[in-house]
Amino acid sequence: MMLIIESLKLALTSIKMNKLRSFLTMLGMIIGISSVISIVSIGDTMRGVISKEYESFGKNRISIYIYNSDEGYSDVFSFEEIEKIQEAFPDDINYIGPSTGISGEIINKNQKNKCNINGLSPNYQNIQNFKIIYGRNLSENDINAGKKYVLLQNTSSSKLFGTEDGTGKIITVESNGTIEEYLVVGIYENTQSTFQKLFAGNSDTHTLYAPARAFSSEDSAFFNIDLNINDTTDKELFKSRVASLIGRMKNVEPQHVRVYAASDEMSTIDDMMSKLSLAVGAIAAISLIVGGIGIMNIMLVSVTERTREIGIRKALGARTSDILLQFLIESAIISAAGGIIGTILGAGTILLGGLLINIPVVIKPTVILTAVSFSALVGIFFGLYPAKKAASKDPIAALRYE
Amino acid sequence: MKDIIKINDLYKTYKNGNIEVKALRGINLTIKEGEFVAIMGQSGSGKSTLMNIIGCLDKPTSGNYELDGKTVVGLSEEMLSYTRNQKIGFVFQAFNLIPRNSALKNVELPMVYAKKPAEYRKERATKLLETVGLGERIDHLPNELSGGQKQRVAIARALANEPPIILADEPTGNLDTAASVEIMELFTKLNKEGRTVIIVTHEDDIAEFTNRIIRFRDGQIIYDGQVDHS
């Protein structure tokens, strides 16, 4: 143990004695590790952002539509059919409703503002948790009765009415040539993530929510069903069961009933990410090997230069293993120092980049730990041959070396 | 006094391809604890070869060698390192200090391999450097010291683990007369304190400092006698 500490001190002094050379030796390692850290962190950051997106969309959310791609044929659902599906899976379904909405323009004084009104069905709280800051949520009664009530976003309210609290105001919406009036019953807060905001840009389209039945009648038909299932429900099983039920109901082949879950997309992205990680791993391996060879090269030079020193040490009682350890530690330290500098450089770049585009970056401590310990390992691996060469020197010949 | 070095019928043959060099040819030699010995002889007569074998840096081709009552022939590499560390203090013609290390660090080195704690090492190394008259120079690097000073650092280093034997192969070979005399006076003092000192030299006035002279020729001892100091 004491010899390890001594070897550490020794390694540090010899690195200090040859600052420029040590730095150049580390360069391969620095570049390798910093690029690995940045690429891995970019991957992790993207993954974090995307999975957050999906979480906000809802990991238990399922979308259903009917489409026969061979014949280009699709089918629609009625409220009645949607209710039947609900009744078939009372324990599994949290929320079910047609995916519906209207887009049009809000007529406000003399201005027209684009808007989308999304339709909500009973139990919508299970999929969309509005943070109501003024007024109230849409009640079960409002939903069932198809009241012409809307929830408005606080920012929209400010734009339209000059006040965040727009409850009680009337909104006039023109859509497909018809004009309807809606009463603002609640104001919800914008809870978009920074990432969402980044991609939503400065859209002037207002997003409102109203009961689905507010703009559809009992005999309306819908292409898409929005559905949310319980956490405990087996997703794959549910998907096939619901597909066969709808197949029977609508008299179509179950494979033409498209049941799509957000988690499917997530696993595709996971798959893509792991492939990316593999590619990064390959780049990392190559750069580490190149860095390692650089270290081996310099260590060989150093061993030759210090032949006499090795002879002296042996004459004074250093064992073969002491010399081996000394040179191994030296190459491990050069390598790990390169790794640490590379990590700082890589992480710094990513943090700075994240700060600039305002994304919360993900730099996993495990990645840093792995990178630094791996670089030390590379140093040990590529230092092994030079160190063995040093340790096996004959003391007399080494002492005579000029 | 006990025999500290006992050599019987020792041979050393170097083989370089087809060429054989018989560096030592049947050496018999006993050195008692506390002796002060000079080994002399022409260049190539085998003096350094013998010193290296005594110092456990080299192995004989045949014959027996006992150091401090223990047979050295056949010891493992690890035991040989241990023996060098504990029993032998080397002083070389070329000083052989580690250039990157201060005088103090150089003197500490044998104690590092003896696994002595840092405070002890520093204290002892400082004391040793004071004994050889370099108390003011402990933080100097070797290239900031004169030849005589370097050799005194080397002697301090040789004493670090209190070995019973000091081996010095031409310790004054690179020094002028004044420095040589200083170094020889230092060896005399160490010998008076009870250490066995063996030096190799070409110069008669250097050998005069010792008590026993052994002469070599072609790998054999041709003379072995006490020095008359009267």
Ligand SMILES: Nc1ncnc2c1ncn2[C@@H]1O[C@H](COP(=O)(O)OP(=O)(O)OP(=O)(O)O)[C@@H](O)[C@H]1O
């Ligand atoms: N490693 C070696 N390989 C081959 N021959 C060697 C080797 N070392 C020494 N010799 C030979 O052994 C013989 C004795 O060498 P040694 O170094 O012991 O002489 P020496 O008495 O110390 O000479 P000097 O006074 O010049 O130092 C010489 O002929 C030398 O050439």
Ligand SMILES: [Mg+2]
């Ligand atoms: Mg010699």
